[in-house]
Amino acid sequence: MKRTILLLALILIMASCKNHPLAIEVLNSKTIKDFPSGSGIVAVENHFYAIGDDSPFLFQLNTENEVVSKSQIHAAQETNNGRIPKTDKPDFESMEMIGPHEMVVFGSGSKSPQRDVFVHIFLEDSIRIKTYNISPFYDNLRALKAMENEDLNIEAVAYQNDKIYLFNRGKNIIFEFGYKDFLAYLEGSAPFPKPVLTEFTLPKINGMESGFSGATILKDSSLIIFTASVENSSNSYDDGEILGSFIGTIPIVDHKVLNSYRSTRIPNIGEPLKVESVTMSDKIGPRTYKVALVTDDDKGNSIKIDCQINL
Numbered sequence: 227m228k229r230t231i232l233l234l235a236l237i238l239i240m241a242s243c244k245n246h247p248l249a250i251e252v253l254n255s256k257t258i259k260d261f262p263s264g265s266g267i268v269a270v271e272n273h274f275y276a277i278g279d280d281s282p283f284l285f286q287l288n289t290e291n292e293v294v295s296k297s298q299i300h301a302a303q304e305t306n307n308g309r310i311p312k313t314d315k316p317d318f319e320s321m322e323m324i325g326p327h328e329m330v331v332f333g334s335g336s337k338s339p340q341r342d343v344f345v346h347i348f349l350e351d352s353i354r355i356k357t358y359n360i361s362p363f364y365d366n367l368r369a370l371k372a373m374e375n376e377d378l379n380i381e382a383v384a385y386q387n388d389k390i391y392l393f394n395r396g397k398n399i400i401f402e403f404g405y406k407d408f409l410a411y412l413e414g415s416a417p418f419p420k421p422v423l424t425e426f427t428l429p430k431i432n433g434m435e436s437g438f439s440g441a442t443i444l445k446d447s448s449l450i451i452f453t454a455s456v457e458n459s460s461n462s463y464d465d466g467e468i469l470g471s472f473i474g475t476i477p478i479v480d481h482k483v484l485n486s487y488r489s490t491r492i493p494n495i496g497e498p499l500k501v502e503s504v505t506m507s508d509k510i511g512p513r514t515y516k517v518a519l520v521t522d523d524d525k526g527n528s529i530k531i532d533c534q535i536n537l
Contacts, residue, residue: 248474248475251534253532253534254532258276258287258530261276261278261293262527263278263522264502264530265318265503267287268322268442269507270323272289274507274530276503278309279317279502280309280310280315282302284297284347284353287530291530299345300316300318300343300357315341316340316341316343318332318333318343320332322384328348329347329348330344330346330385331347332360332392335364336377336378338361338364338365342360342361343357344360344363344412345358346409362418363411366418370421376397378394379396380394381393381437382440383441384441386443389404390404391450393438394438396437399423401421402424403419407419426438426476428454429454429474431469432456434456439502441453445506449478450475450477450483453472453502453503453519454472454474455470455471455500457500465524470494470499471500472489472492473517473519474488474490492519499529502520505517505518513536514534516534517535518530519532
């Protein structure tokens with residue numbers, strides 16, 4: 227019965243996609259001063275929070291795309307112009323809001339133990355953080371059969387209805403956990419929460435498959451918005467030539483991530499873009515949203531791009 231429901235849902239989604247093609251329009255873009263290596267962004271009321279993969283700070287941005295404050299969330303031993311050396315950086319690639327005053331940030335896990343980091347952030351009168359070494363958690367993911375001979379590289383996180391979704395880049399997999407189960411495991415009061423896995427083959431540029439780079443879930447529907455980028459690199463550690471990026475959607479039906487998606491290329495702004503993160507900043511119409519993207523050129527520069535997406 228459940229399989230029949232999922233099949234019918236997929237047919238309806240495919241029919242809807244034909245009637246409403248996915249489209250994106252760039253509204254404006256700006257290089258953000260004093261915000262290096264942009265890798266994650268979330269919208270909160272009338273401002274944004276953002277992270278960089280080699281920065282020890284959580285940045286707050288206003289609607290003019292200016293840094294108005296920053297709070298240290300990682301104890302870096304050494305920085306150069308606010309950037310942690312590549313060998314030591316936590317590689318913060320994923321962030322998401324859990325509630326109006328709760329945020330999560332993940333290191334990528336692409337180098338252990340330096341990048342096996344989880345930061346639990348509470349935003350109230352002042353910022354309060356709790357940092358975890360999550361090597362045991364990531365080691366459990368690395369040991370999964372689906373990850374045999376593959377690199378762990380968590381590049382995005384999304385949350386809805388007490389479910390947390392981690393997006394692996396390289397072998398493109400979504401790992402789904404109960405959020406409370408995940409926290410209980412970190413506190414030592416529960417076993418490793420066995421994940422539900424969904425694997426994807428994502429679109430290509432010049433014959434090279436893109437990899438998950440950002441994600442969020444629309445608040446008014448069970449629809450994942452994801453970004454994926456293409457770099458000419460043979461592994462998860464080294465950077466490569468940037469070839470471009472995509473934005474797409476993945477449906478969640480009956481609490482299950484469907485193994486289907488639709489996508490479109492994100493227009494380049496001068497040079498090809500490596501889009502690292504996406505957040506929904508406003509709903510404009512029934513199928514139209516304003517989203518904010520953040521990019522990283524691997525040289526330390528961050529560009530925030532405001533777009534309109536039609537679903």
